[in-house]
Amino acid sequence: MTGVVRLGWKQQLRRPTRTLSPLHLPEILIIIFSYLSDDTLRQSVAPVCRLWLHTVRNAMIREVVWFSEWTPNRLSEALSTLPGAGRLICHNQFTNCPAEALLLDALRQLEVNLQQQLNGSNNNNNNQEQEQQHVSRTPAVETTYRFFFHKNVPLQHLDLVTNKLTSIPFDLFPFPTSLTTLNLTLCRAYGSAFSLTRILALCPLLVSFHAKCRVDALVRITLEPFEQQQSLNITASGLQQQQQQQQQQRENKKQLALRSIILEGLDLDLAKFMNLLTMTPHLKELKLIDMYGGWRRMWADFQNFLPTLPYRLESTHFSYDTEASDSGEIEAMLARQPMSSEWSLWGLNVKPSLLQSLESTVNVVTKLELYWSSRSQGYGASCHRQELQSVPTLIHKYLCNSPHLVHLRVIRSAFLIKDMDLFGRRTFGNLSPLDSKACDPELVHELADASGKLEVWQCRNLKTLQFEINAHLDVIPMTDPVQSRILFGYISRVCPNLEDLFITCPSVCVDSVSRRNYTPRLSLQLYGGICLLSRLRSLKRLRIEDYYLCQGPNCEVYEMNWIVSSGRDSWSRKKRQEVMSEWKSMETEENRLETERKKNGGLKKLTPASAAKEDVRIAKELQNIGLIVDVRNMVKEMDGYFSVGCFPELERLSFEYPIDHRPRNELHRLFPKNSRLDGPCITWF
Template identity: 30%
Template sequence: MGLFSARRKSKPAHGAGSAQEASDRTKPSPRTSEIPAALRLPEILQRTFDFIDEYTLHHTVLLVCHQWFWANQHRIVRKVNWFEASKTKRLDKVISRLPRATHLVLCSAGNDDSGTIKLIQALSDNSTRQLQEQEQGLHGVLGQDAYIQPTTPTTHHGLIRKTRPLQISRILRDLDLTGSRDLLFDLLPYLGSLTRLRVQLSARESLYVDAVFSSCPNLVSLRLESIWGFYLQGSEGSSSTMLCSLRSFIVENAIISEPSLDHLLTVSPRLKDLQLRNLRYDSTLATPQVQHWSWVMKKLTALEISLTSVHFSVYGQPMAEEEVYEKIIVVAPRSQEWVLRSFDLTPALTHCLMQIPNRVTSLELVASGDAESAFSDELHQYLCASPHLLYLKAPHSVCLIESMDIHGRWTDPSTTTTVGTAAHPPGIWACRNLRTLHIRVHDISPDSIEERSGRSRILFGYISRVLPRLEDLVLLDHDVRQSRMSLDLQSGFCLLARLSGLENLRVGQIEKKMTFRAADLRWIIPSGHINGGRIERGYVYKTWDKLLAQEAERSAMVSMNPRKQRQLTKDVELWKSLEHLGLLLDVKVMVDEMETNKEAFAGGMRKLRDLAIYRNLLSRPTPPEKEYLRLANDNFELRREVWRDDVGGLAAVAAFVIS
């Protein structure tokens, strides 16, 4: 019982009903339907599992039968996080989970603190255990399932385990490391099973990529980055013919010599994704450095490397239009994944992109360097014409509220030069199936509290209606010193409850003290939809009568412009759902829906696993319940609701036992 208990389990009845239940348990279960012949083929079954999302895999697929359980062991993700600032007592818990971990997130400034030393030793012991198990034939090199096709029909008509399957998934495959080069080199001897490695260096250092390839022979994806820049070195002029399995190579803010990149491309014939982001230059080096796309293009052609995704940019220098055309049309004409910089998305480039079939499913806009143009509306215009887009990561690109205010309720077109005019009118994004959205929000905090609430309702209402399939949502402030999104109930933060598939939600990028009422946030967790949570929203709800009346008067005076009337004929259902966008009435309708459709909203946001509200970007993922408690420590009213629910829950249990 308590804050996070949505309902109390009822006590089973005894007597005549129990006899009937016992009789029901003895009845044979109905015969299951015949399994399609296609799913009897291991290859088709494995391919089908590749398209299933992680949540469905963990909560549904693994529970179907033993065959499906063992067939997906190598897809199970067991994530372990360790941050140097974490409490020491948590380290023992991390180490105990390490032998079964498949993904490790490690953030440490150095390699000499006691916690990091202890963790390195645990990785060493884990690596030794894995090597011993491999020698005994318990699983393959990559921890993949060891299955054989049966020669005679079996009850599972599928795949049979060769050996002890409990060992299949106990292997580290992914590592996200934030720290020094020395820490990486201390870890490398114990990372032989890695298939994906991401390193963010905390200082301007030199990194030898050959050492990484030698220690991680099965590496498929490698990403290296640094805020301050770093030197990426390889075996210049090496005659080694050892090829690696690398398929994705991403570097950011790196200083790379031409011989080093030449060697890396030579030993990576399977490379499909090459991204050289914001390359730096050091005038003190005598060796020629990679600074021109023409040199990279020449090497790719000579080595006959066929890429599906490519990016090349130099820090602070805008891309030439002919280079963009060559990378998109010539090198990767069928690419569905594009990576650009914020200020490279110019009107000319957008026009160029519109000339080819728009089949892009993934778009990432990385940091622009020192020539950033924060207020371009080209991203909005492109999204209005990209129906196939599934993933958008643009944490350095600014999204204007004016572009979302399709009714012009909280923005003044005469005060903006980029949107709201005849050339750039507000519009609706065409990417209805978008799964990932990372953007930066501009001008959400004007002086007027009423206007700030209205603009926040525009943001949350637009996203929840236009992008109903979102799974990963990150909303950052444009100016961390002044901007702050309004997250109270009146500002419509609860409109995000429409996103039933949301798994990750982050608002803000730095630690900020904010004042909340229980009604503002409690709808996220299960207890927000029992009596206490509904009563809290009811108290706030009753104070809106005057505001709603004033809002209705203003709305009645606004006439619909001809352009909006033409658009209404294109997507009537969507426009109808956006009828109250920006109004307090939209929040009222949402609260009423929570009250009437209790079954749909019971349990809060059921799929939400990670929640961060104005926390540091480097902070570890936190379940919604724990994040709510963290916010409660800074807000007396939230603490009071936590205490009241816990005491009330204990009283209910005591009354139930006495009766």
């Protein structure tokens, strides 16, 4: 408000006073927005106002996906959007893909454009920008256009999953020089090799390098000396004599920007690799997983070499040749990092004595990873080897009993479905009187003899859970929907704060009764209980890998469309009610089995692990784990009048697909001919 105030014979103009908010300062906004993910910035921050859009436009990374199974037109359309993208996810599943040459040409052209921009000779792009300024557009449309097609953004992240290249050798692959993150996965490339030195020379800004070799591929990494560097011949006899020489030559060496190196299932010359580590002063993470080759001879030298590095590693893992390490080596590794926030365990080293020492150690662990080798078998099951069969149960007991898991945020491991079955209800089978497994009273009583004490994971604040669910050598094959209800019910109750969930099933398991191989599977049908995961209100990413999902979802659209907002329409709710009306016979059989177990004393009520309010609540909620009534109550809650929707923060979804889609797009892929989904499927890349 403005006005004139008379002060004697003077007049003074009263100007409006306005206090600026700290949120109007771009410097403060940049700090706040740095804690948010790209999807959150794109969906929730950018549409607020023009100031916020201009603040986060350079922080957001546009992603392009290239998948060899797509049609040629779709592949060409994806490559046309590559200029200005910050991340490229490339999956080359075929050994002779006709579009492989187009991808290589697009990467070469991208590098040419980058060099032209750096040299200041890109006159064509400047002329195009001047022509675009004469096009009449509203300010909002112009801002959005420049944001999504900002051509000055270089390609920084590359995720490459490929077979053996046929058009060119792998050492001639045109990696962009602007890369800061490179994730490389090689499959069906037996006997191949690639030069790590060449990649580091082409990408001087590379900060993170992850390379993984799958089961059916044996790949060797070659290391050549840099042009301005003299290689060090580090051997067992001359290691101590060359420590002083290393200290003198470090200043003259080429320094790399690497902060993270993760190699899995590869062959590597350890002596040359130790020479490379002297050139990475910023390295914080080093993981060499399931390596093979000449590691046995050089392993002792490598352990003596690590303390001589002039920097401190924050996260490490070393395992080789499918063999267990000595207990002294493990203790030495833990001694070098007494307060490390990450523990990476090798499956063959996980024994009761090791877990007892971990339980007695006060720690601040936020990340727990378990690795195992799958090269000795033709499939990736975690516990097919006799030495690994007890490892998932030991990890499960550690998560239940350890008092130092308050800060745990990330778990990557393998678990058995029988450890999550608190009441032995996986014996219910298909809940049919003709099912012999459910009608065997001796088997039911043997597996349902619960101790009554609540033994569940103590990591309530878990954010990321990636695991393989296994039923190897179990008396009950993991093929019935009741086991899916147990799995989904356990996770949704014990880990309510999950943000990233990745569940995978092995391709082969062995039945302990018949000793025959079978393929385990999870049920996506409504009575399979996947809707129980809707309790995870903070879930942002959901991935499920199951071999049977390659053949189709094996369910109807109304059993899955509750994930998106269109699944709460009257038609979908009515269909789900019709499906639940067919469960009466199964519920009758379920009640009969529960009554029989109570008479035999095989069913007991869970008692909380402590008097804490949270433990009492979880013990009460887990009482119905595996039962159909648990699914029925969840569907009523989802389709209720006051329902606020499921997965309000879900951003990525994938069912046996190598690419994470938006939830609506993934449902369109599963049900391509259904029109009941939320509008047309927009871009998949």
